[in-house]
Amino acid sequence: MADKAVTGKQRVSAPLAAGLSLVLPGLGQIVNGEWQRGLTILLSFIASVGLGVWRVHLLAHLQVGLAAQYRKALYLSPGFIVLLSIGLIVLWLWAVVDAYRRTKVVIGKSTGIYVLIGAIFFVLGWQISEINPPKFFSQLDDAWPAFSQVIWPWQAAFERDRETIQAGAPILVPCDSGPLPDVPTETPGQPYLMADPRCGDLSSLDENNNTVPGSTLHLVGRGFAPNSEVQIWWSDPIGNEFRVRQAGSYVTVTSDAQGAFETDIIMPYRLMPPSASGVQIHQVEAKQIAEVGPLKPSEALLLSLEKMAETIFLGMMATVFGIIMAIPLSFLAARNMMSGSPLLVSIYYLTRTVFNIVRSIEPMIWAIIAVVVVGLGPFAGLIALTLHSVAALGKLYSEAIESIDPGPLEAIEATGATKLQVIMFAVVPQVIPPFVSFSIYRWDINVRMSTIIGMVGGGGIGFLLTQYIHLLDYRSAGIAVWFIAITVATLDFVSSKIRQKYV
Amino acid sequence: MLEVKHLTKVYPDGTVALKDVSFTVEDGAFLVIIGLSGSGKSTLLRCINRLIEPTEGQILWDGEDITAADTTQLRHIRRKIGMVFQHFNLVRRSSVLTNVLAGRLGYVAPWKSVLHRFPARDREMALLALERMGIADQAHKRADELSGGQQQRVGIARALMQEPRIILADEPVASLDPVLAHSILGDLEKLNQEEGITVLCSLHYLDLVQRYSTHVIGLRKGEIVYTGSREDIRRMSDDEFKRIYGETAQRVGGGLEGSVGG
Numbered sequence: 133m134a135d136k137a138v139t140g141k142q143r144v145s146a147p148l149a150a151g152l153s154l155v156l157p158g159l160g161q162i163v164n165g166e167w168q169r170g171l172t173i174l175l176s177f178i179a180s181v182g183l184g185v186w187r188v189h190l191l192a193h194l195q196v197g198l199a200a201q202y203r204k205a206l207y208l209s210p211g212f213i214v215l216l217s218i219g220l221i222v223l224w225l226w227a228v229v230d231a232y233r234r235t236k237v238v239i240g241k242s243t244g245i246y247v248l249i250g251a252i253f254f255v256l257g258w259q260i261s262e263i264n265p266p267k268f269f270s271q272l273d274d275a276w277p278a279f280s281q282v283i284w285p286w287q288a289a290f291e292r293d294r295e296t297i298q299a300g301a302p303i304l305v306p307c308d309s310g311p312l313p314d315v316p317t318e319t320p321g322q323p324y325l326m327a328d329p330r331c332g333d334l335s336s337l338d339e340n341n342n343t344v345p346g347s348t349l350h351l352v353g354r355g356f357a358p359n360s361e362v363q364i365w366w367s368d369p370i371g372n373e374f375r376v377r378q379a380g381s382y383v384t385v386t387s388d389a390q391g392a393f394e395t396d397i398i399m400p401y402r403l404m405p406p407s408a409s410g411v412q413i414h415q416v417e418a419k420q421i422a423e424v425g426p427l428k429p430s431e432a433l434l435l436s437l438e439k440m441a442e443t444i445f446l447g448m449m450a451t452v453f454g455i456i457m458a459i460p461l462s463f464l465a466a467r468n469m470m471s472g473s474p475l476l477v478s479i480y481y482l483t484r485t486v487f488n489i490v491r492s493i494e495p496m497i498w499a500i501i502a503v504v505v506v507g508l509g510p511f512a513g514l515i516a517l518t519l520h521s522v523a524a525l526g527k528l529y530s531e532a533i534e535s536i537d538p539g540p541l542e543a544i545e546a547t548g549a550t551k552l553q554v555i556m557f558a559v560v561p562q563v564i565p566p567f568v569s570f571s572i573y574r575w576d577i578n579v580r581m582s583t584i585i586g587m588v589g590g591g592g593i594g595f596l597l598t599q600y601i602h603l604l605d606y607r608s609a610g611i612a613v614w615f616i617a618i619t620v621a622t623l624d625f626v627s628s629k630i631r632q633k634y635v
Numbered sequence: 636m637l638e639v640k641h642l643t644k645v646y647p648d649g650t651v652a653l654k655d656v657s658f659t660v661e662d663g664a665f666l667v668i669i670g671l672s673g674s675g676k677s678t679l680l681r682c683i684n685r686l687i688e689p690t691e692g693q694i695l696w697d698g699e700d701i702t703a704a705d706t707t708q709l710r711h712i713r714r715k716i717g718m719v720f721q722h723f724n725l726v727r728r729s730s731v732l733t734n735v736l737a738g739r740l741g742y743v744a745p746w747k748s749v750l751h752r753f754p755a756r757d758r759e760m761a762l763l764a765l766e767r768m769g770i771a772d773q774a775h776k777r778a779d780e781l782s783g784g785q786q787q788r789v790g791i792a793r794a795l796m797q798e799p800r801i802i803l804a805d806e807p808v809a810s811l812d813p814v815l816a817h818s819i820l821g822d823l824e825k826l827n828q829e830e831g832i833t834v835l836c837s838l839h840y841l842d843l844v845q846r847y848s849t850h851v852i853g854l855r856k857g858e859i860v861y862t863g864s865r866e867d868i869r870r871m872s873d874d875e876f877k878r879i880y881g882e883t884a885q886r887v888g889g890g891l892e893g894s895v896g897g
């Protein structure tokens with residue numbers, strides 16, 4: 133909007149123009165004949181005042197009355213309010229001075245006022261988009277663990293089979309309700325657990341909700357894997373099985389070099405309904421989860437691989453279908469193929485319009501619509517990407533057709549060839565290189581798009597990625613992200629090489 | 636016999652390219668059309684096979700009205716009229732042979748030719764045509780690998796495949812050097828004399844016109860301003876030629892000191 137005029141217009145007297153702009157910024161300029169400049173100032177002023185009031189209201193919506201809201205907003209967000217207020221006041225005054233000066237015969241280039249308007253909108257934009265740089269750093273610490281897992285997720289790429297080693301000992305509850313259970317017999321080499329005593333009372337709450345601790349059991353275990361963690365579990369007669377907690381954390385013991393351990397536990401709370409009474413045999417258990425066997429790819433790795441393949445093929449199929457449909461349609465959208473009758477010309481305009489509309493809607497949105505129609509899964513993504521590809525390729529193809537050399541066209545026409553023959557002999561050979569180039573480019577885009585189309589349920593790795601993120605499984609998410617990055621980079625490289633070679 | 640009667644062409648933008656043009660071409664004639672750039676030579680030649688739709692007037696070929704023909708009739712007329720262009724108008728990325736075979740498109744079954752399948756007879760014919768033009772060894776090259784003169788010979792070979800009774804040549808030598816110009820026009824003359832193919836050709840250079848034409852018409856701003864026989868044009872001096880043609884007339888071999896022609 134740079135104004136190049138260096139001579140002003142004298143339509144009205146300077147004081148009148150200035151006065152009018154004092155009433156309404158820009159009015160003086162409009163009356164003086166510079167309606168573009170005046171209107172720009174006026175509309176910018178109104179818009180920024182309006183936006184300012186809106187933001188003040190949002191900041192201080194609990195206050196009643198504009199003045200109270202303004203004071204509260206000034207308190208909450210002083211930088212924004214001060215800058216905006218100064219900007220608006222300066223703009224107003226500037227508009228007055230500007231209106232005065234524009235009526236003079238010789239004036240300088242005055243684009244400063246537009247710079248000021250730009251600055252005011254920048255201040256508004258900063259506040260409206262809630263830009264908050266300190267947040268970026270203050271929350272980095274919290275984000276770092278997750279982030280580091282995403283950056284280097286490969287610990288989760290491989291795992292070993294797990295095997296549970298366990299042994300249990302029966303406990304009679306309460307002690308006087310019946311005969312003590314037998315001491316489990318020990319087989320050398322097998323895990324073995326012994327509890328002493330073999331009966332006791334569970335923890336409970338008295339009528340004042342105070343804890344009454346249960347009996348203490350002394351556990352002795354043998355035959356476990358050496359130097360590794362042993363978890364203590366409890367299982368009651370109706371099948372509840374849970375890890376024993378003590379002082380808020382799970383009880384774990386580490387076995388010694390012989391695979392033996394000893395520890396004391398307090399018997400846990402009852403999980404059984406109070407009505408259950410009589411003789412109860414509970415079981416205390418020691419469990420070890422040991423990794424055995426060779427390293428093998430983890431579930432996340434395999435699933436990511438699987439979904440990546442799905443993604444690549446999704447992109448490929450969408451490209452193939454896109455090409456197949458775009459080729460015939462592109463001829464309908466090429467001006468030089470559709471001249472002649474009004475019918476052809478209207479088909480041309482119709483095709484072009486449809487292309488433009490379909491193309492302007494993002495594949496993600498098509499995917500959302502397709503999911504409604506065909507349900508979740510790769511097919512929805514395929515439909516979305518195909519639709520968008522047809523429109524995008526159709527436009528590119530038709531432009532390639534429009535830019536062919538018309539010479540061969542008239543030469544073939546002059547031989548008495550039919551329209552189809554003209555297309556096959558004069559048009560097709562000329563458009564093959566651009567068609568190939570555009571198609572590869574589209575394949576590239578489609579694979580890229582198919583990596584995220586899953587986020588809205590369109591199949592592919594995007595779906596897996598969102599799931600992992602929602603489950604806070606950042607390592608697995610990281611694996612998916614890495615696969616996407618590797619695939620996209622590879623494809624980028626390959627497609628540029630092919631295009632170089634072909635065109 | 637080709638009769639052009641009161642032919643007028645007005646382009647959609649209002650340009651009057653041809654204004655009430657009438658003339659007759661006997662079978663076997665070598666008619667040369669001369670005229671300044673923009674005088675309507677290309678328009679006239681393209682009206683004859685209706686690459687450009689005439690606005691008014693008639694073109695009768697042995698009594699048949701070309702301007703009244705429907706699509707199918709027009710295709711049958713067109714395949715008997717070969718056309719040669721200043722810029723050769725070959726399909727640059729296709730092979731020479733394919734370009735030549737394209738001349739048969741008006742004769743073969745459309746659905747077969749679409750897949751680039753031609754009868755063996757047509758392939759032989761194409762090779763023969765190339766041989767006749769002296770470029771049989773180039774048959775399998777890409778068209779744009781050939782020199783300008785060779786490309787124009789491919790253009791003529793393509794026209795020959797139509798077994799034409801008329802050849803329209805729109806400045807066929809304007810993008811070639813003088814030696815090549817003579818050799819290409821020599822080829823056209825041979826076809827004209829040996830096969831009796833009528834040639835309608837637009838040319839720029841007086842010496843070429845004098846050397847090859849049997850009849851001449853001169854166009855200026857879409858109107859015929861000169862009609863002459865072989866003898867008339869042979870007797871014509873440079874000054875007369877300039878008068879019809881305009882100030883920029885020149886000879887391909889030099890001799891007329893004018894500036895570069897259009």
Ligand SMILES: Nc1ncnc2c1ncn2[C@@H]1O[C@H](COP(=O)(O)OP(=O)(O)OP(=O)(O)O)[C@@H](O)[C@H]1O
Pocket residue numbers: 646647648650651652670671672673674675676677678679897
């Ligand atoms: N498609 C078109 N639309 C509008 N005017 C055109 C069109 N084609 C040609 N003309 C005009 O018609 C007139 C005759 O053009 P034409 O091409 O027939 O002349 P020419 O004698 O072949 O010229 P040159 O020697 O430069 O080839 C010119 O004024 C030209 O500008």
Ligand SMILES: [Mg+2]
Pocket residue numbers: 676677678805
């Ligand atoms: Mg021309």
